[in-house]
Amino acid sequence: MREPVISLSQVVKEFPSDPPVRALAEVSLEVRPGDYLAVVGPSGSGKSTLLNVLGLLDRPTSGSYRLDGVETTSLRDGARTRLRGARIGFVFQSFHLLSHRSVADNVMLAEVYGGHPRKGRRDRALRALDRVGLSHRVTFSPERLSGGERQRAAIARALVGEPSLLLCDEPTGNLDSRNTDAVLDLFEELRAQGLTIVVITHETEVSDRADRRVRITDGVLVEAP
Numbered sequence: 001m002r003e004p005v006i007s008l009s010q011v012v013k014e015f016p017s018d019p020p021v022r023a024l025a026e027v028s029l030e031v032r033p034g035d036y037l038a039v040v041g042p043s044g045s046g047k048s049t050l051l052n053v054l055g056l057l058d059r060p061t062s063g064s065y066r067l068d069g070v071e072t073t074s075l076r077d078g079a080r081t082r083l084r085g086a087r088i089g090f091v092f093q094s095f096h097l098l099s100h101r102s103v104a105d106n107v108m109l110a111e112v113y114g115g116h117p118r119k120g121r122r123d124r125a126l127r128a129l130d131r132v133g134l135s136h137r138v139t140f141s142p143e144r145l146s147g148g149e150r151q152r153a154a155i156a157r158a159l160v161g162e163p164s165l166l167l168c169d170e171p172t173g174n175l176d177s178r179n180t181d182a183v184l185d186l187f188e189e190l191r192a193q194g195l196t197i198v199v200i201t202h203e204t205e206v207s208d209r210a211d212r213r214v215r216i217t218d219g220v221l222v223e224a225p
C-alpha cells in the first residue's frame with residue numbers, strides 16, 4: 001500500500017494566550033492517497049487550526065506531521081514553504097479572485113507564487129481550467145462568473161501546481177445548493193483521479209459525500225459515522 005499523504009501523530013497545538021488555549025489535543029490522523037475526508041465540529045473546536053497545521057501554515061507545539069512521507073515539523077521555514085507550494089492546494093469559502101485580472105491570469109498568478117517554472121505556465125493554467133470545466137471562461141473577468149464558476153476557478157488555481165493534497169475550508173459556504181452539487185461532483189472526479197481531499201464543513205450535504213468523516217470537539221478528534 002502507498003504511504004499516507006497525511007500522517008499526524010499526537011499533534012498538540014497550543015496558543016500562548018492568557019489563559020493558554022489547547023486548540024489541538026494529541027490529534028492522530030492518517031489520510032491515504034485518494035481519500036476524501038470531511039472534518040466537522042462546532043465553531044471554535046479547532047478545525048481551522050487543524051487545516052493550518054496540515055497546510056504547513058502553522059507548526060504544531062508538539063507531535064509529528066509527515067506529509068507524503070516527509071517529516072515536516074523539523075523543517076526550516078523555507079523548506080516548508082517549498083513543500084507547501086509543491087504538494088498542497090487551498091480552497092476557501094471566499095474565492096479570493098482578483099477582479100481586474102482574467103480567470104486565466106488568476107490561475108497563472110498562483111503559479112508565480114507557487115514557485116513553478118515560468119515555461120508552460122499558461123498551458124498549465126489552461127489545463128487546470130479544463131479540469132474544472134471552465135475552458136469557455138478563460139478570458140472572462142471573475143466578476144462575470146456565477147458563484148459556482150468562481151469557486152471552480154479558485155479550485156483550478158489550487159490545482160495548477162499539481163498538488164497531492166487539496167485542503168478546503170467551507171468550500172461551499174457561499175454557494176447555493178445547485179452550485180454546491182457541482183463543486184461536490186468536481187471533488188468526486190478529482191478524487192477518482194487520485195487527488196486527496198480534506199474538507200472542513202458544517203454542511204451535511206458535503207460531509208455525506210465524503211468517504212470518511214472525523215469530528216473535532218475542543219481540539220479532540222474522533223472518527224464519526
Ligand code: ADP
Pocket residue numbers: 015016017021022023041042043044045046047048049050
Ligand atoms: P474552528 O475553526 O473550529 O472554529 P479554530 O481552530 O479557529 O476553531 O480555533 C480553535 C481554538 O483556538 C479557539 O478556542 C480559538 O479561540 C483558539 N485560537 C485559534 N487561533 C488562535 C490564535 N492565533 N491565538 C489564540 N487562540 C487561537
Ligand code: MG
Pocket residue numbers: 047048049
Ligand atoms: Mg474555522
